[in-house]
Amino acid sequence: TASNELQPLESMISDAERFKNSEYLTLQCSCGSSFKFGGIQASKDYMITHHGVQCNRCSTNFSNLRVTSQLEKIIRANISLYYSGWLYCDDVTCGIVTRQISVYGRRCIGHSGKAHGCKGIMRYRYSDKQLYNQLLFFDSIFDVDKAKKRSLKPLYEEQGEEDKENVKPITQGALDALCEQNRDFFDICRGVINRYLNNSGRRYVDMGSIFEFMVPEQKA
Amino acid sequence: DSKKFKFKTMRQKLLESADVLDDQIDSFANIIQQHYQFDSFVFGNPAIASQNEIVAIGRIVPDSPLIPQDAILNSDSLYLETSRLNGIGQRVPLNLKNIENYSFFLGQIVCLKGLNPTGESFVVKEIIQLPLLGAPVTSKKELKEFNKLQQNQSIKIIVCSGPYTSNSNLDFTYLVDLVERINNEIKPHLVIMLGPFIDITHPKIADGSIEIPNLSKQPDTLQDIMKTTVSPILKTINNKIQVLIIPSLKDVNSNHCAYPQDSLDKKLLALPKNFKCFPNPCSFQINEILIGISNNDIFKDLKDVTRGDSDKQNRFDRIANHIIEQRRYYPLFPGSMKTKKVNSIQNNINKNEYSTKEEELIEHISGADLDIPYLGLSEFSDVIPDILIIPSELRFFARVVKNVVVINPSNFMRQNSPGTYVVLSISPPDLGENGLTKIDENKTTNEDDQLYIHDVWKRARVDIFKT
Numbered sequence: 001t002a003s004n005e006l007q008p009l010e011s012m013i014s015d016a017e018r019f020k021n022s023e024y025l026t027l028q029c030s031c032g033s034s035f036k037f038g039g040i041q042a043s044k045d046y047m048i049t050h051h052g053v054q055c056n057r058c059s060t061n062f063s064n065l066r067v068t069s070q071l072e073k074i075i076r077a078n079i080s081l082y083y084s085g086w087l088y089c090d091d092v093t094c095g096i097v098t099r100q101i102s103v104y105g106r107r108c109i110g111h112s113g114k115a116h117g118c119k120g121i122m123r124y125r126y127s128d129k130q131l132y133n134q135l136l137f138f139d140s141i142f143d144v145d146k147a148k149k150r151s152l153k154p155l156y157e158e159q160g161e162e163d164k165e166n167v168k169p170i171t172q173g174a175l176d177a178l179c180e181q182n183r184d185f186f187d188i189c190r191g192v193i194n195r196y197l198n199n200s201g202r203r204y205v206d207m208g209s210i211f212e213f214m215v216p217e218q219k220a
Numbered sequence: 221d222s223k224k225f226k227f228k229t230m231r232q233k234l235l236e237s238a239d240v241l242d243d244q245i246d247s248f249a250n251i252i253q254q255h256y257q258f259d260s261f262v263f264g265n266p267a268i269a270s271q272n273e274i275v276a277i278g279r280i281v282p283d284s285p286l287i288p289q290d291a292i293l294n295s296d297s298l299y300l301e302t303s304r305l306n307g308i309g310q311r312v313p314l315n316l317k318n319i320e321n322y323s324f325f326l327g328q329i330v331c332l333k334g335l336n337p338t339g340e341s342f343v344v345k346e347i348i349q350l351p352l353l354g355a356p357v358t359s360k361k362e363l364k365e366f367n368k369l370q371q372n373q374s375i376k377i378i379v380c381s382g383p384y385t386s387n388s389n390l391d392f393t394y395l396v397d398l399v400e401r402i403n404n405e406i407k408p409h410l411v412i413m414l415g416p417f418i419d420i421t422h423p424k425i426a427d428g429s430i431e432i433p434n435l436s437k438q439p440d441t442l443q444d445i446m447k448t449t450v451s452p453i454l455k456t457i458n459n460k461i462q463v464l465i466i467p468s469l470k471d472v473n474s475n476h477c478a479y480p481q482d483s484l485d486k487k488l489l490a491l492p493k494n495f496k497c498f499p500n501p502c503s504f505q506i507n508e509i510l511i512g513i514s515n516n517d518i519f520k521d522l523k524d525v526t527r528g529d530s531d532k533q534n535r536f537d538r539i540a541n542h543i544i545e546q547r548r549y550y551p552l553f554p555g556s557m558k559t560k561k562v563n564s565i566q567n568n569i570n571k572n573e574y575s576t577k578e579e580e581l582i583e584h585i586s587g588a589d590l591d592i593p594y595l596g597l598s599e600f601s602d603v604i605p606d607i608l609i610i611p612s613e614l615r616f617f618a619r620v621v622k623n624v625v626v627i628n629p630s631n632f633m634r635q636n637s638p639g640t641y642v643v644l645s646i647s648p649p650d651l652g653e654n655g656l657t658k659i660d661e662n663k664t665t666n667e668d669d670q671l672y673i674h675d676v677w678k679r680a681r682v683d684i685f686k687t
Binding site: 027028062063065068069072076080082084085087098105109111122123185191196198199202 | 235237239283475476478589
């Protein structure tokens with residue numbers, strides 16, 4: 001918030017940009033193969049059929065519960081990691097990473113452990129914004145309308161050309177059909193994610209605190 | 221107030237967390253000053269050099285912010301953190317060589333008498349005991365009414381705590397057996413069931429290799445398992461028996477994944493009228509008896525540095541004593557954390573795993589998940605409960621500590637074998653000569669207003685059964 005630069009509205013940023021730092025959903029197949037799942041798009045590891053996700057190594061279809069339980073497990077691990085409350089010091093000469101919190105919050109405890117000496121500022125390493133974005137990313141990969149428009153975060157952006165060549169793109173006709181065939185199940189997955197998004201304080205702006213100045217003071 | 225547990229999660233503000241941590245120190249400073257009637261000038265800042273003995277109040281913290289979670293602490297590795305008010309938040313090394321008997325843990329609020337002659341460390345001369353909250357009391361009139369209601373029968377309560385399946389499957393047969401025994405043999409007044417009902421860290425959930433036996437259609441989501449498999453079993457509990465459901469941080473059915481934790485949604489679980497869903501932690505009364513319950517494994521997580529008599533004392537007694545003294549169900553800070561080392565060659569796709577060494581990654585699994593700004597909800601109210609129920613995956617126990625009945629029913633199912641549950645029976649309050657303890661200070665002309673301590677520890681019997 002200290003920055004004076006003009007920031008684009010979050011909703012106008014592409015998924016690739018917005019979810020740049022988000023972790024992929026890793027799916028594990030019964031054959032032992034595990035791969036990153038990026039929604040309905042071309043992948044060398046999995047295929048979307050009209051029955052959902054299919055592993056390319058063993059051609060087995062994932063059951064609904066196999067997908068939703070792994071999805072939910074990774075969401076919960078992320079929330080728990082957030083609550084482990086790791087902080088880091090922004091002074092590069094110090095840079096401690098700790099779960100200790102000073103009674104001043106932002107003050108660095110420093111290598112001495114005595115809470116004086118270092119002028120750095122402590123921040124949560126896994127911020128609530130990052131967690132919120134992570135959940136939105138999981139939501140996006142099950143968003144069939146985004147898949148149709150090919151606006152999902154790509155699976156292979158940062159990798160070599162080799163990967164891209166090995167993956168045959170899906171034609172628009174096939175893509176549209178797959179999206180409709182998988183819509184019901186993908187909505188179930190989004191339901192799983194939205195249970196947690198709905199409990200996120202990040203989703204709700206506290207109007208009370210923003211408009212506090214307009215509320216007449218209560219007289220004791 | 222259960223409504224307060226409905227706060228939105230995943231939005232901790234560092235400054236709000238710090239306010240709560242600061243306030244924990246200052247509120248104990250007030251309690252101590254009022255209790256011991258100390259003059260305010262005896263309090264001092266232990267972090268600065270002084271020639272006079274002072275009284276310092278602060279939090280036990282480690283000597284280094286970089287200590288690993290599983291580090292074993294010793295008497296040389298403890299610092300005292302001061303509040304903003306009494307020491308501008310500085311932390312000072314503790315010198316404990318003069319103290320013969322102690323038990324300290326990270327996050328503990330302590331009151332110490334001593335001095336800091338050189339400015340280097342605070343030399344402790346004496347530990348000043350934190351004053352305890354009082355026991356709950358009830359008037360003769362009310363106790364008589366409870367006796368009438370109970371028809372002089374003992375109150376019988378079953379306590380069990382998840383997981384309810386072993387680690388190798390999601391088979392709830394043992395729960396079916398328990399319900400059968402509840403209905404036909406034990407016939408309790410109340411059943412207290414603690415989560416996890418379906419554990420998010422269950423190995424079959426982690427890899428998604430779940431199959432629910434005897435279902436025509438496999439469920440789509442983990443929530444469906446509760447509705448299609450667990451709730452139908454629970455519903456067969458005789459509807460005249462009250463059932464309390466308290467969640468765990470590992471419960472798939474909770475979307476409030478933080479401690480203090482909101483109650484589960486009874487409607488979503490499709491549970492009938494005789495079920496009540498309570499938050500974690502919670503306290504409530506059965507007639508006069510005050511029961512406090514917390515489902516966050518402090519008995520496993522709290523590791524203290526001890527010396528002298530404390531060292532010889534039973535560890536569970538020591539921790540229960542700390543909980544009672546600190547007036548909160550989970551006094552450890554930072555809370556515990558469970559991680560797993562994973563090989564980076566196979567798992568290099570997850571950016572959220574953080575690297576300690578080049579070739580080794582740490583994957584976060586679960587934790588105490590403390591939402592620090594709301595930790596006030598995990599404090600005792602104005603009295604100590606008569607009965608404390610805090611499940612732990614450690615071995616079951618029932619002990620009397622400071623006249624409080626402290627119970628760990630342990631897991632209903634262990635990793636690969638059946639576990640344990642508890643049947644608690646409490647005889648009705650006896651108002652005769654050798655019965656409950658009268659409160660003497662409460663001199664009253666009306667006999668019915670005479671107050672009594674509940675003495676539940678003298679009236680309770682705890683039986684532990686194999687699942």
